Amino acid sequence: MSRLLSRLLLLSLLAAGPALAEQAPAPSPSPLPSPVRIATEGGHPPFNYVEDGKPAGFEVELAQALCAQAGLTCTIVLHQWDGIIKGLEAGEYDAIMAAMAITPKRAARIAFTRPYLRIPFTYVARRDASLPPPSPATLPGRRIGVAAHGPQVAYLEQRVPGAEIRTFDSLADATLDLRAGRVDFVLGDKLDLATFLARPEGEACCLLVGDVPAGEPLLGEGVGIGLRKADGALRAAFETALAALIADGRYDRIRAKYIPFDTK
Numbered sequence: 001m002s003r004l005l006s007r008l009l010l011l012s013l014l015a016a017g018p019a020l021a022e023q024a025p026a027p028s029p030s031p032l033p034s035p036v037r038i039a040t041e042g043g044h045p046p047f048n049y050v051e052d053g054k055p056a057g058f059e060v061e062l063a064q065a066l067c068a069q070a071g072l073t074c075t076i077v078l079h080q081w082d083g084i085i086k087g088l089e090a091g092e093y094d095a096i097m098a099a100m101a102i103t104p105k106r107a108a109r110i111a112f113t114r115p116y117l118r119i120p121f122t123y124v125a126r127r128d129a130s131l132p133p134p135s136p137a138t139l140p141g142r143r144i145g146v147a148a149h150g151p152q153v154a155y156l157e158q159r160v161p162g163a164e165i166r167t168f169d170s171l172a173d174a175t176l177d178l179r180a181g182r183v184d185f186v187l188g189d190k191l192d193l194a195t196f197l198a199r200p201e202g203e204a205c206c207l208l209v210g211d212v213p214a215g216e217p218l219l220g221e222g223v224g225i226g227l228r229k230a231d232g233a234l235r236a237a238f239e240t241a242l243a244a245l246i247a248d249g250r251y252d253r254i255r256a257k258y259i260p261f262d263t264k
Helices: 002-023 058-070 084-089 152-159 171-179 190-198 200-205 232-247 250-256
Strands: 036-040 048-051 054-056 074-078 121-126 143-147 164-168 185-189 206-211
Touching: 036 058, 036 084, 048 058, 054 058, 054 074, 058 074, 058 232, 058 250, 121 171, 121 190, 143 152, 143 171, 152 164, 152 185, 164 171, 171 185, 171 190, 171 200, 171 206, 185 190, 190 200, 190 206, 200 206, 232 250
Parallel strands: 036 074, 143 164, 143 185
Antiparallel strands: 048 054, 121 185, 121 206
């Protein structure tokens, strides 16, 4: 009798197994790390640099605000650019904020938050030039100076095929030819060109005349926080905090200390 009861009990457990499995709660997500270690390079002002022996800059201050908004305890650590993704994958830190552009190659290895920084392409012209606002319709035939190895070359080749593209070893060389009147426009990173215009020689000769429209695919997605792909909860915490900082103006107040134009 006892042997029969044992068999009946075993059969009932086997029959109930699928139902019990369906009712079992899903595993809870892994807790957020504490502290959250955020790596930055420390050598790319105004985004990140070292001041009085401590990390500083736009990304450092933004990271501190994001952590405060999300209720996270965070530390900022310095890491050289080479190997910074490898360090994240190895668990040396939990996130990267180091002016790292989101690219398909990087996104195949790590996760990114939505962009927290976008630097547009912009055109600069001489103050005394009577030129229409730059656009694909008005630029064919115009001489446009660009850095030879910058992404602006591909943009002009694909979007403004009629332009006369003049390439230079550096953006600084392109602005020298602009000042001399040997090119009509210079196209470059807006932060670099804003820095040029802030100098006496730039302010005297030239001015910003227009950005490449936002949303242009060749501009790329922008800069995001890099994270391990498994750290979905941390990614969500940062994205929620970033949305809050943008909505209430704190993002722009931080940005304005370092960058003189909108970067959202």
